[in-house]
Amino acid sequence: MGFLFNFLVALFAALGSFLFGYDSGIIGSVVSKEFHHFHDFFDSPSDSIIGAIVSTFAGGCFVGAAAAGWLASHIGRKRTIQAGALVGIFGCSLQAGAQNVSFLIAGRFVAGLSIGCLSMIVPLYQSEIAPPKLRGLLTGLTQWMIGLGFLVANWVGYGCQFLDNDYQWRIPLIIQIVPAVMLLLGMFGLPFSPRWLISKGREEEAFKIVQRLHGDSQNEEFIKLEFAEMVEQIKYEKANYSTKISDLWSTGPMLRRTLTGMAVQICCQFTGINVSAYFQPTLYAALGMSGPTILLITGINGALGVIVTGVFITFILDRVGRKPPLLFGAAGMAICLAIEAAINAKWGGENANNPAAQNAGIAFIIIFGSLFFSVSFGPVSWVYQSEIFPMRIRALGTAVCTCSNWATNVLISQVSPIGMTNLGYRFYIVFVVTNICNGLIVYFFFPETKGKSLEEMDAVFGDQEIPHALETKAVHNVKDDHSSDKEKAFVNQFETA
Structure with a gap:
């Protein structure tokens, strides 16, 4: 089966990311002024209430991501995805049947629990089933499906x-x-x-899955070495290390992993992308646009983002690595937002009557999200945070990083309606500065992880303790006194095969 099976598994799991994108994207249409029945039904909610409707979702996501770290280690990545989907069904049903603002906010929070869980576990699952050279593509499907969810939400809203x-x-x-x-x-x-199966002592089952995911008629030797590397690294970690939350900062390399994983998610939020995602109709209205045209443009923007992200993860990400796209994106987004601020300062407002300026403003909002974000922090943030932690602490570390994303999301989504109302075009300048800071953080502090197996990340971060089978081309690199005779016999067969 090989690549096709691996791709389809990663793509289907990314339905959780589609739900993430749709739920996040549809709220921008629902709370927009074009949906007058929403405003009539909920008695014309104020900016602060709108902010609460949007940000309560992100608060639920924070709690859901934290819970997923524990669930992923104890019931597995697959069952955690299913748990997130089950909670999502309940939360989305509450929203659809809302009878008052409190009812709607409760539904948003419960749906947030689901999306927080799925936003953490889906890229983690994808990274653990992906071969090293395709991990950018398969984990990048997370962002592609988020974008597809936004796209569908935009057109449904339209x-x-x-x-x-x-x-x-x-x-x-x-x-x-x-x-x-x-x-x-x-x-x-x-x-x-x-x-996860190896960590639970289910090596034979794990090996059959690796064969189905990565195997073909030409790479039998690679499969043996890759699997032996997984087994040895996981067994060594299990025998010599704990899985406490304090392990995330217990050593210099582990602290660096944790800080860079959190930073890539916090920087992602401080690009300003969710101001655009949640309040895109408001941004177009500030340029003088009105009526159905606003949601039409939003839909076109979403379509372009999906196309660009798909091309990027398929042909570029695994070739150029993680850092260059992040640097490119940070610079590009800063420039776009600086131009956007200038356009809004001179020609913005509901009574704007300069079509050329309006079109330029729309163009730079689209270029900001559909080009620069889609080839940088969008896909790379999910890939990066999911690949840098060792197995013993991967679920917990990824949960902490995802929580960082959602905590920042809560802050930005809550203050954005107020900021846009009170600061006007100056609100763009805030994110010009943050994007410049993002680029500096990436340049000075982020190591490159391209092409490395998950087990080889210890060499990248400077705490490698055992040799890796993919480097030594041998299946026995560590003296193993902790495995059972059955486990040793299973691994030994690779050496004699």
Whole structure:
């Protein structure tokens, strides 16, 4: 089966990311002024209430991501994805049936629990089933499906604005339930993470899955070495290290992993992408746009982002590495937002009457998200945080990094409506500065991880203690006094094969 099976598994698991993108994206349409039935039903909610509706979701995501760290270690990556999907069905149902603002906010929080869980576990699962040379593509499917979710949300929002009853906003929220149900049921047919199986002593089952995921008629030797490397590294860690949260900062290399993983997610939020994602119609309105045109442009922007992300993860990410795209994206986004601020300062406002300036403003919002973000922090943040931690602490470390994302998301989504109202074009300048800071952080502190197996990350971060089978081309690199006779016999067969 090999690559095709591996790709399809990673793609289907990314339905969790699609749900993430759709749920995050649809709220921008639902709370926009074009959805007047929403505002009538909830008695014209204020900016602070709108901010609470948006940011409560992110608060739930923070809690969900934290819980997923524990679940992923104890019930496995696969079952944690299913748990997230089940909670998502409940939360999305609450939103669709909301009778008042409190009801809606509760639904947003519960859905956030699901999305937080899925946003942490899906890229982790993808990274653990991917071969080293394809990990950027397969884990990058997370961002591609987030973008696809936003795209579908944008066009659903565009279509539903023409409904003249409460289904104008209820139907977009009902649709969220569909991918959650598909994910819950479909995951029964997908494999467990082989690395998690090894950590639980299920080597034979893990080896069969690695063969299905990575094997073909030409790479039998690679499969043996890759699997032996997984087994030895995981067994060594299990015998010599703990899995406490304090391990995330117990040594210099571990602290560096934790800080860079958190930084890539915090920097991702401080690009300003979710101001655009959540409040894109508001940004277009500030340029003088109005009516259905706003949601039409939003839909076009989403389509371009999906295309650009797909091309990037397929042809570029695994070739150029992680740092160059992050640096390129940070610089590009800073320039776009600086130009956007200038356009809004001189020609913005609801009464703007300069079509050329309006079109330029729209263009730079699109270039900001669909080009520069889509080839940098969008996909790379999920890939990077999921590949840098050792197995013993990977779920916990990834959970902490994802929590950093959502904590920053809460801050930005809560203050953005107020900031846009009170600061106007100056709000763009805030993110010009943060993008410049993002580039400096990446340049000075982020190591390159391209092409390394997950087990080889210890060499990247400077705490390698055992040789790696893919380097030595031998299956026995560590004296093993901790495995059972059955486990030793299973590994020994690779040496004699």
